Amino acid sequence: MPSEHQSFIPVVEQWVDQYGDTLYRYALLRVRNPDVAQDLVQETFLAALKSPQTFRNESAPQTWLIGILKHKIFDHFRKETKTAKFQEALPMEDDPTETHFNESKRWKSPLKSWDLTPEEKSEDSALAETVSKCLDHLTESQREIFLLRELDEIESGELCKLFQITPTNLWVILHRIRNQLRNCLEKNWFK
């Protein structure tokens, strides 16, 4: 192995201690499975080790590492979506049990107002905890597609390619997820 790599090993080892947790949480949020998340983090550090010359142009190790991890997560999803089980889990049609609208397709009742206090806006708040729990109620594939859209801001076109669905399917899926989360929050917080 080239000596450049040899001297890079202790640097990357230090990064495992410094950034390992951040990378792990980043992966875990998206893939949910702790073993898969760990594997992706390990693959990230191994890939980082192989490219010391690429890093020299970057200033922030964390940003660079997250970039590598993002690609690993994307590849992971690309493999995942090929499985039949994954395809079945995504709801493609509008929910027939949706009862918020009457026959004239107007809202049955008004929505409560969501006025957040400064405490509620904090990431340590009980509200944040509730939102986290509501996200946990999503199926794995719902959660994956939603977080890729919301957090990584992957465009519709990319998501359609990745999950092999039409734009209309995608928008219906995201709408249903948003409704589910909104209902969950309304039920469990904004009573």
Next chain:
Amino acid sequence: MNLMLNCEQASKLISESMDHRLTWLQKGSLRIHLAMCAICSAYARQLGILREMIRRWSRKGVKILSGKNLSPEAKSRIKSNLRRQS
């Protein structure tokens, strides 16, 4: 084409507007509906708040949405795998 949306159509477009650019026709119809419908306006605000919260909290170091750490064992395993690459 009917420019007057019902609430079911409006709520669908509200969600879609968060995922792609609406046509000017869709945008116009939606804006008209929202001007007349307080409940759909509230719905739009709530979806916006939901997105805001999730993005803000996950950006801040992903603490609430996924508060786990890599175990010390996992870290040593990764480090020894790195060393094995030499």
